[in-house]
Amino acid sequence: MEVPFFSALRQHAALQKELESAFARFFQQGTFILGKEVKMFEDAYAHFHDMPFCTSVANGLDAIFISLKSLHIGPGDEVLVPSHTCFATWLAVSRTGATPVPVEVNPGNFTIDVNLLEAASTSRTKAIIPVHLYGHPCAMPPLIALAHKHHWYVVEDNAQAQGAKCHQQLTGSWGDMSATSFYPTKNLGAWGDGGAILSNKEIHHQFHQAFRNYGSVEKDVHRLMGVNSRLDELQAAILNIKLKHLHVWNARRVGHAKHYHQLLSGVGDLILPDLGDENHQPVFHLYVIQTAYRDRLKTYLEAHGIGTGIHYPTPIHLQEAYYDLGYKEGSLPIAERLSKTILSLPIWPELELTEIEKVAQAIRTFFSNHL
Ligand SMILES: Cc1ncc(COP(=O)(O)O)c(C=O)c1O
CATH class of the missing domain: 3.90.1150.10 (Aspartate Aminotransferase, domain 1)
Incomplete structure (x- = not known):
């Protein structure tokens, strides 16, 4: 008996009927980008976390990057990140022009050591990215208290912890916003790349919705120099089915x-x-x-x-x-x-x-x- 590190085959077999009927709809309709499935998924994912806003994007790296951009983080700024995390956490900070400043983690649960945050911060610190690594929730109450005290933004990296809870509240719903990934091996995985941003404030949400689509929410009107980072309809249809489980x-x-x-x-x-x-x-x-x-x-x-x-x-x-x-x-x-x-x-x-x-x-x- 072999035991693979990861396999989606048993999950696919269990969901086969639901997935096939979703695919059948694609034969009848011609919408592939930013259509009904994406909107439905964004609403469902926000609702799941009891958060007001969700913007789906193309992957988790972009979800962190676009979150930081919406907070105007850029060159000259510092962002506190865990020393031990996925490369994408640091890379998203660097892509904005800001500097990732590493803080060591608790070896028992692999999350950022809140006791070390103040010592690692400077007058340039603008934000902190707690990563709920391997599915372990960070200690959010003391982290949020410190962030409030120092006026740091909190952008949770929830790529590995969809559904985890800290003090009965889902991870991804604690910070100013949170970013996640639907890479196929994640707890909620698509059949390709995907990601999402959850946020509390409409102004940030509007930025996310525009930035992921060349800075545009209205056809041919561009308010920002954004990027192309959209979740496609097919991935959203799969995620709509999987979220229920x-x-x-x-x-x-x-x-x-x-x-x-x-x-x-x-x-x-x-x-x-x-x-x-x-x-x-x-x-x-x-x-x-x-x-x-x-x-x-x-x-x-x-x-x-x-x-x-x-x-x-x-x-x-x-x-x-x-x-x-x-x-x-x-x-x-x-x-x-x-x-x-x-x-x-x-x-x-x-x-x-x-x-x-x-x-x-x-x-x-x-x-x-x-x-
Ligand atoms: C903790 C963490 N952050 C960010 C990412 C980036 O997500 P993606 O691979 O979808 O860009 C991942 C996934 O690989 C991750 O595990």
């Missing part, structure tokens, strides 16, 4: 995480991810363990038909693209250590318990027989 799929992910936790507690030198509590309810986009034997364990699991991932193997401050910021090995020790010790195990919703057990058993055997 998100809570159930997330509950399955949480069940899998609990099962892993039970089976892997006390094994070898493993550090297991936080399961959360009443006030921090993760949705386990990824189940990320830490071990000093990461590379050997990964090779062993692959040899036994078990797919794993590393999110992410090179810290962003040591990537060539960020050479000019001047960071060196040792600049951000937590991010550097995580990049060497983290391993993501399979955790997609349709996995069977026997498959989780197979993964856990292989890990136990590795630690008892192969070190």
Whole structure:
């Protein structure tokens, strides 16, 4: 029995009828861009988060970038970002001309360490991007309190945490706005690229709606120099179907995480991810363990038909693209250590318990027989 790191095939089989009837509509209608499906999805996604406004865009990177542009963040500004995140979080800041300023994360739940924010800030700090990494909600109440105190904007990066909750409130609904991605492997994934911005204020929403479409909401009238970053109708139709299942799929992910936790507690030198509590309810986009034997364990699991991932193997401050910021090995020790010790195990919703057990058993055997 092989256990792939990710597979959408079982999900497709379960949704086949609904998906086929959505596709059938495309044979009868000729709208592909900014039509009914997109509008319906934007309304549904906003409603899901109890937020007033949603603008869909072409991907998560653009969702963060357009959010920052709507806050007039640009050259000379600094934006606080986690040291350990997806490259896109930093890149979106750099694309505006502003500088990403990294802040180390809590190694237990991989989210930005709120206690380090003030020390990392300067008079140029304009915003903070909390990333709910791997589906773990950041500690939003203290973060929002600090942001208010210092007049920083908060743009949540919710690409990996659709449906997670902090103090009973969904992530993505705490900040001035939030950005997400519908990359196919996400908890809510399209069949290609996609993204969205949720916002509270109409003025920001109007900017997002125009900026994603060459700066235009009215045909041939351009108020801004925008970009082309639109979600297409086909992706929106798929997302409209999938959104209805998100809570159930997330509950399955949480069940899998609990099962892993039970089976892997006390094994070898493993550090297991936080399961959360009443006030921090993760949705386990990824189940990320830490071990000093990461590379050997990964090779062993692959040899036994078990797919794993590393999110992410090179810290962003040591990537060539960020050479000019001047960071060196040792600049951000937590991010550097995580990049060497983290391993993501399979955790997609349709996995069977026997498959989780197979993964856990292989890990136990590795630690008892192969070190
Ligand atoms: C945390 C995070 N932020 C941003 C992105 C960027 O999203 P996309 O790949 O849709 O541009 C991703 C997804 O890859 C992500 O995981």
